[in-house]
Amino acid sequence: MMTVPSTTVLNRLAFGPRPGEGAEVERLGLERWLARQLAPDPHDDPHAAAALSACRLRITYDAGEGWAKTDEDRPLASLDKPPEALWPLNDGKLPFAGPERQWPRNEVAAATLLRAVHSQWQVREVMADFWHNHFNVYGVERAVGVLLPLYDRDVIRAHALGNFRAFLEAVACSGAMLVYLNNRTSRAGIANENYARELFELHTLGRDAYLNALYNRWRDVPGAAAGKPAGYIDQDVYEAARAFTGWTLADGAGLGGGVSLPATGRFAYVENWHDNYQKRVLGQEFDPFQGPLADGRRVLDLVADHPATARHLAFKLCRRLVADDPPKRLVDAAARTWAENRRAPDQIARVVRAIVLSPEFAAAPPSKVRRPLELVAGFARAAVPDFTVTMGLIRELDGGGQRLFGQPAPTGYPDTADAWTGAAAMRRRWALVMGLAENRWGTGAAALPAGTPPPATAQAAAEAWQRTLFAGPPDPAVTAAVLPGVGLAPGVPLPADPHKAGEVLHRLAAYVAMAPRFNLR
Secondary structure (H helix, E strand, O other): OOOOOHHHHHHHHOOOOOOOHHHHHHHHOHHHHHHHHOOOOOOOOHHHHHHHHHOEEEEEEOOEOOEOOEEEEEEOOOOOOOHHHHHHHHOOOOOOOHHHHHHHHHHHHHHHHHHHHHOOOHHHHHHHHHHHHHOOOOOOOHHHHHOHHHHHHHHHHHHOOOOHHHHHHHHHOOHHHHHHOOHHHOEOOEOOOHHHHHHHHHHOOOHHHEOOOOOOOHHHOOOHHHOOOOOEOHHHHHHHHHHOOOEEEEEOOEEEOOEEOOEEEEEEEOHHHOOOOOEEEOOEEEOOOOOOOHHHHHHHHHHHHOHHHHHHHHHHHHHHHOOOOOOHHHHHHHHHHHHHOOOOOOHHHHHHHHHHOOHHHHHOOOOOEOOHHHHHHHHHHHHOOOOOOOHHHHHHHHOOOOOOOOOOOOOOOOOOHHHHOOHHHHHHHHHHHHHHHOOOOOOOOOOOOOOOOOOOEHHHHHHHHHHHHHOOOOOHHHHHHHHHHHOOOOOOEOOOOHHHHHHHHHHHHHHHHOOHHHHEO
């Protein structure tokens, strides 16, 4: 028998319940529902496909040198393009208006919202959001932004439930990460350490395993002499940076002698830029002159297999799926599952399964604050059946504290309540749900589920929205809190005028969505 309420399941493992979806989860049971979600068929997602196909984003700009004035609604055409079709947007010598160069990021942002609302593979969407933050890139940077569709499609989504070691290499070879963390310019003698440092600190072992304050020689780190160091120090970062020299982007850069890399936007390895001499990383000696890519791949092997990586990723997954401060017992169990399955092609899916089917997952109360993306998607899934994305919504989110793919710091957006519950953040959250309820940006009309009897009184309307947005029984305290906002007593009939009645209904929907019960998952 299922012990976790379907509302909890859909709030944590999806972007919120859609009307009637809880019944489907209960019919299947958590284990069967989860097993299906962890093995999604990317070709079987008709509602998301239809939403992506129907979406049109407005692009406008004045005429300039080499381009005409443009003002049109444009379909999402960048998502499936190869790098060769996108990379020219980064060429400053070609005549593109600024909005064209930013357009791929807008399309990925729109697609992210549409999939969060309409995809049937909600666990994959939740995990794609998790990994985009874990392996954050700054999509507002032009070169990163034009390659963002590939990063989202071929790296994040392709590996979101797969094997972490394979995921790491896909990230390391991605154009977006090579640009963002500067590894494309890293060469023997002038190795750039940015990527290597974040690989250790953020992507794998984590800050808790950074032991430079305690040790400044590699051999002093406990376990290093035996090839099993407890953590890493700066010497490991410097040596790893040397291992990744020559991992670059085919961006047209000159190689000398009149030879240049092709300008395709694809990964490239330049042997002449690689530091081929011996290295030492995490207590392991690297012989000189290994084969192409071998040094970097060995670093990826070492960090992927390190016990600190299992703990770091297990903690972050538990924080995302359960609580800001997850129980240590759950984190330890997830870390064991991570390590035991490190060669499995579905390693990440197995860890997610272990977390979700744990007693700690079932026992945890709703305490995670929905970030703005989750708030928008949760409201739309419950109350906007024909939801679409417009530039108005994207701009509102940009200014609403969660600019999609626009976090400059490599940490990604924070995943704890304190970052999203300050006074300014709360005002922006309320503005988001009010705008959605009033269809301010043309994203679709908010409506009670089909078959819901039209509420006759203000109290009935407030309760109907609570049943819709909470996917549960109404709370008298919420009813009492929201009705003064529309200036109506509980038993007062809704206005006879349909337009005025609609205004009241939409405001009540927004006020209910401002309640803590809707903002926590």
